[in-house]
Amino acid sequence: MTGGVGTSVRRPDGPAKVRGEFSYAGDLAAEGMLVGSTVRSPHPHARITGIDTAAARAISGVHAVLTSADVPGDLYFGLTLRDEPALADGVVRYAGEPVAVVAAVDAATARRAARAVAVEYEPLPPLTDPQQSLTAPPLHPDGNVYRHVSYSCGDPDARGVVTVENTYRIGMQDPAFLAPEAGLAWPTPDGGVALDVATQWLHSDQTQIGWATGLPPEKVHLRLAGVGGAFGGREDVTLQTHACLLALATGRPVKFEYTREESFLAHRQRHPGTIWLRHSADADGRIVCVEGRVLLDGGAYASTSPVVITNTVTLLQGPYRVDNGRFEGWSVRTNNPSCGAMRGFGVPQAAFAHEAQLDALAGALGMDPLEIRLRNALQRGDVATFGQRFDAPTPVREVIEGLRAIPLPAGPARRAPGGVGRAAEPGSVRRGIGYAVTIKNLAFSEGHVDESTAEVSLCDGHATVHTACAEVGQGFVTVAEQVARTVLGATTVEVTQPDTLIASAGSTSASRQTMASGTAVHRACAAVRVRLLAQVARRHGLDAAGLTVVDGTVCAAGRPVTPVAAAAPGQTLRATEHFQHPATYPLGSAEGGMYVAFSFSAQRAVVDVDVELGLVSVVQVASCQDVGTVINPTQLLGQIEGGIVQGMGLALMEEVVVADGLITNPDFQDYLIPTIVDAPEVVSTYVTDPEPGMPHGWKGAGEPPLCTAVPAVAAAVRDATGLPLPAVPIKPEHVALGLGAAPTVTWTTPRPAAPSRAVNIVVDEEARDAPGTMAEEGAPGGR
Amino acid sequence: MLLAAPRFALPETPEEALAALAERPGAVVVAGGTEMMPDLLWGTRSADAFVSLRRVAALRGVTVDDDDLVMGAGTPVSGLTTAPDAGLAAAATSLGTPLVRTEATIGGNVVSALPYRNLLPTLLAGGARLELTSATGVRTVPFDGFITAPGRTRLAEDELLTAVRLPRHGGFADYVKVGRRNAQFVATVSAAVVSRDGGVRLAFGNAGPTPLRSDDVDAVATALLDGRATPEDLRAAVAVAVDPPEDPVASADYRRHALGVLAVRLVTRARTDGGPGA
Ligand SMILES: Cc1cc2nc3c(=O)[nH]c(=O)nc-3n(C[C@H](O)[C@H](O)[C@H](O)COP(=O)(O)OP(=O)(O)OC[C@H]3O[C@@H](n4cnc5c(N)ncnc54)[C@H](O)[C@@H]3O)c2cc1C
DSSP: OTTSTTSOOOOTTHHHHHHTOOOOGGGOOOTTOEEEEEEEOSSSSEEEEEEEOHHHHHSTTEEEEEOGGGOOSOOEEOSSSOOEESSOOSEEOSTTOEEEEEEESSHHHHHHHHHHOEEEEEEOOOOOOHHHHTTSOOSSTTOSEEEEEEEEESOTTOBOSEEEEEEEEEOOOOOOOSSOOEEEEEEOTTSOEEEEEOOSOHHHHHHHHHHHHOOOGGGEEEEEOOOOOOTTTTSSOSHHHHHHHHHHHHSSOEEEEOOHHHHHHHSOBOOOEEEEEEEEEOTTSOEEEEEEEEEEEEESSOTTHHHHHHHHHHGGGTTBOOSSEEEEEEEEEOSSOOBOOOTTTTHHHHHHHHHHHHHHHHHHHTOOHHHHHHHHBOOTTOBOTTSOBOOSOOOHHHHHHHHHTSOOOOSOOSSOTTGGGOOOOGGGEEEEEEEEEEEEEESOOTTOOOEEEEEEEEETTEEEEEOOOOOSSSOHHHHHHHHHHHHHOOSEEEEOOOBTTSOOOOOSOTTOHIIIIIHHHHHHHHHHHHHHHHHHHHHHTOOGGGEEEETTEEEETTEEEEEGGGTSTTOEEEEEEEEEOOOOOOTTOSSSOSOSEEEEEEEEEEEEEETTTTEEEEEEEEEEEEOSSOSOHHHHHHHHHHHHHHHHHHHHTOOOOEETTEESOOSTTTSOOOOTTTOOEEEEEEEOOOOTTSGGGOOOOSSHHHHHHHHHHHHHHHHHHOOOOOEESOOHHHHHTTOSOOOEEEEOOOBOOOTTOOOBOOOOOOOOSSOOHHHHTSSSSOO | OOOEETTEEOOSSHHHHHHHHHHSTTEEEESSOTTHHHHHHHTSOOOSEEEEOTTOGGGOOEEEOSSEEEEETTOBGGGGTTOSOHHHHHHHHTSSOHHHHHHOBHHHHHHHOOTTOTHHHHHHHTTOEEEEEETTEEEEEESTTTEEETTEESOOTTOEEEEEEEEOOSSEEEEEEEOSSSSSOOOSEEEEEEEETTEEEEEEESSSSSOBOOHHHHHHHHHHHTTSSOHHHHHHHHHHHOOOOOOSSOOHHHHHHHHHHHHHHHHHHIIIIIOTTO
């Protein structure tokens, strides 16, 4: 059907965005609006010995200055552990932590007032080394370890003929969305507060605002404002609570809009980490055993650190069958910036490490890199190291074969390494080809309820779809529209602005919204269709069971009866439906699996490297991804291309550099993200094996391309240079000066797994109590 | 004068600009503003008043006289991308983005005085001279030595940079720049070359606190051009001459190494493309 599932429906907001007319959250305005500003700690760790707000209050045009003493409700918030104060509570634990907020008549006055807030600090030594955090005195009453995960499976002492081991490092990546955080709050006549904000999860914000304001959820009204990118960085609360507190305190609308620097300071970054991995394989390249240890720096507050670590640790096995292994990891507290959700959610770290190991194994055994991956590819029915059976399509072999079928790029690159700098010489450039295959879990996990609700109404062929699913650019708007056309035969579809008038859709993260909110929309459309067909049956004296909707027309036994648009003139048919994935369980649970679903992705990166200078140009990335079904080819390609470019950013240039707890590059001059001139040619193919239990067989697609691009690009640079390159981002000096240790290869006497040892999962530490909103909406744990 | 507000002047001639500057204590000159505006936004600089050069037509444009390419200080960088000097053109082409190049001026690039700015190595290698104008007249000074420290120059408070003179030569000139992506980046390091009459002059960006050149380096570079020295000799000479910064972008070791590589490549290009004395 035109505009239905499977077609490249255009985004409704596309033209406005291209023309620069789209209204982003930063464009929000209201009559009588005040402007908020935040006083932030300049210290990564300090005791606050005094806050004097008198001078700030005395400035004409200042309406309120709030500190932690002015928070009427519960000061503490957080997505998982609720360990973070809305405004500093006597101690600051990272540079940039909000200490006070002010509202004034305009931005200049607000900034002046913020500077006039006198905060006395007694600086404390910052703890910036995550390794030391494990043994250091606690930085917080809740301790320094967000979560410790440890388990084994099979016989971890089993050995093949060869063992490779190395330690890998991943830098801190920033979501670097282009539109800085912004929102507008105002007091409502019911004594509550309303907030228009660019966010990923309206209901989580609503809950957390409720804690601080002391308002019940029904008095906290949220609506999504125009979002300019998110990538996980808008999952945690930043200005939401401050704007609402100030609106309530002043009785006026209050707007916040962060500067670029504040944006870097305030939102969560991707966890930097260290991963030690040891793989043992037999002479055919078959993996015998994997041992891994992960240390992620979670920074000052928990955010989703307890969840991210589980993703990293459990997916160290990669998309390969691993019968024997031992895995352990910690996410810890430091005085570095807080880390949390970012596209890939712990998996890019694991993927970078396990794929480097697979290449090292292939190198040691003299095998082709794709051959060793094929030989170990997971298959449906295999059991993961964490005990879950892969009981849905597991097309690892298929994505690898699909990738292999894509021809290599012919001819030279569009850009020599170094681009417009023109430093490269033809003779100094070497081409490299690298491969990577990854596994990504989809949707929330470990018992966290993954659900959504949709309300669909239909009148004269016009459908209206209402959910709380935050559109952050990923294309849910077109998915909802396409489903309404295909399932309901709607002629026109409006997807309304998400808000909290309807039940939670969960976060726009974890590659989950098509699966969750898309399925809720599908169900609501199907329910409306039932009502519509019942009416048509009655009117035409037909059996409803024999009616179908084809291309906008109600048909009986294939013959048209009436256009949907004319089927029930003037009547509005409405249905609200809920969808929830089958339950998941914490790591180690005997009751069931941790994860809802998985996606597999294979990529081949071709790079040109100026080896002497260490400059890299990515020529092409070819991708074959397991996507269930192709709902919208253009939107899907957008996800693949965007994920690849963001992944190559992490591989080659993107790093938040933190020195003594201070971000040295909180701006786009020094935090480099790939430009369009850096973006490689992307060739994208798909394996479409429908996901069971999902309408249209769909599954999430947004995170895998990033997870795979990081190791693929790194592998290609290794291929071009012959260097081990165990850290990303790869800096020019790593290549030019040959920095970084090579994996240790040891030839071993084979030691088969002791047959008695079955899957045996030991979880050393349970998730804590004092849970935040992820748990509030479901069971403890993560996703 | 179009606009004569106390804090903001929009003069139309160099004379008006100088007068406007004299009348406004603590005023700063703004040309394209691509350096000044970010500084103001980030609060790394403040000013009591502004004198904009935007309307001073006499400061815009490139002319050629017997000896020099004469570039008005207000000439936008986009106007230099086709300059009849390959080094200058390359430096202009790789500066910022199309948008920035339209606004950014050569005068602003020179007076910014930061060691990593694009145009500076080409001006240094090319032996450029600067015309500095005050109410009392014009003085011409060599660019070499004009920048005394990062962000500091020998420009007097009552002076404007009015023109940049780059000697014309029939030789070979080029500019290269190293950074971590393919476009829109600050030079980690950069280098420029002018090779004429059998002699090579190299200059380096971000190789020290100010744009840098060295007679010793040029002697070895000239010897390499003639086949009397090896690339290793030149790299060694560069390594001794430069004093690059160590920062989160790159280590001093990498910069020293990369500057040597760039020097050798530029001299090699001069030999193959320019030919000795070409
Ligand atoms: C996004 C972006 C990317 C950039 N990329 C690059 C890059 O790749 N390479 C690079 O070199 N630079 C880059 N820059 C910096 C800047 O664009 C250049 O240095 C530019 O040449 C500055 O010129 P301007 O006219 O805008 O300077 P302005 O900001 O107007 O002035 C800069 C300084 O020079 C003084 N000044 C200007 N003209 C005169 C004059 N005639 N007499 C006396 N004083 C004067 C001003 O008072 C001020 O102190 C970039 C800037 C931005 C915003």
